[in-house]
Amino acid sequence: MNEMVTITREEYDRLREAAEDLADLQVYDRAMADLDSGKEDLIPAEFVNRLVDGENPVRVFRDWRGLTQAALADKAGVNRVTVAEIETGRKQGSVATLKKIADALGVDLDDLV
CATH class of the missing domain: 1.10.260.40 (lambda repressor-like DNA-binding domains)
Incomplete structure (x- = not known):
């Protein structure tokens, strides 16, 4: 089954930006978890x-x-x-x-x- 969905460029750009924001949040969460666990340090x-x-x-x-x-x-x-x-x-x-x-x-x- 091959379904196709058409959306506006504006909606596509909004979804793409949301996906990038989600990826950034995931990287941030991993970094914070590494700090909390002591796996990583912050250097002054x-x-x-x-x-x-x-x-x-x-x-x-x-x-x-x-x-x-x-x-x-x-x-x-x-x-x-x-x-x-x-x-x-x-x-x-x-x-x-x-x-x-x-x-x-x-x-x-x-x-x-």
């Missing part, structure tokens, strides 16, 4: 601005979490000097080391590179 503007200004992400996220270099190194299972060298740019850090640091900071590896 002060720290976002530091990242945008090009400051080392390890240092910014470490400060955000309120950790010293020694505390981060201990939590990540890496040497404190390694953390300091990554933060100052003297070393890039291996993927394995950066992954440990990211896990200790509760961020994705992509957030650090």
Whole structure:
């Protein structure tokens, strides 16, 4: 059975806009659920601005979490000097080391590179 419905352009545009609004609301609801469950965090503007200004992400996220270099190194299972060298740019850090640091900071590896 092949039924066809004809509607005005105005009605079509209204329905399309309503569908887009619904999709936006669904994305918003998922984001809020992730925040409520602790799956996602909101990063304060002060720290976002530091990242945008090009400051080392390890240092910014470490400060955000309120950790010293020694505390981060201990939590990540890496040497404190390694953390300091990554933060100052003297070393890039291996993927394995950066992954440990990211896990200790509760961020994705992509957030650090």
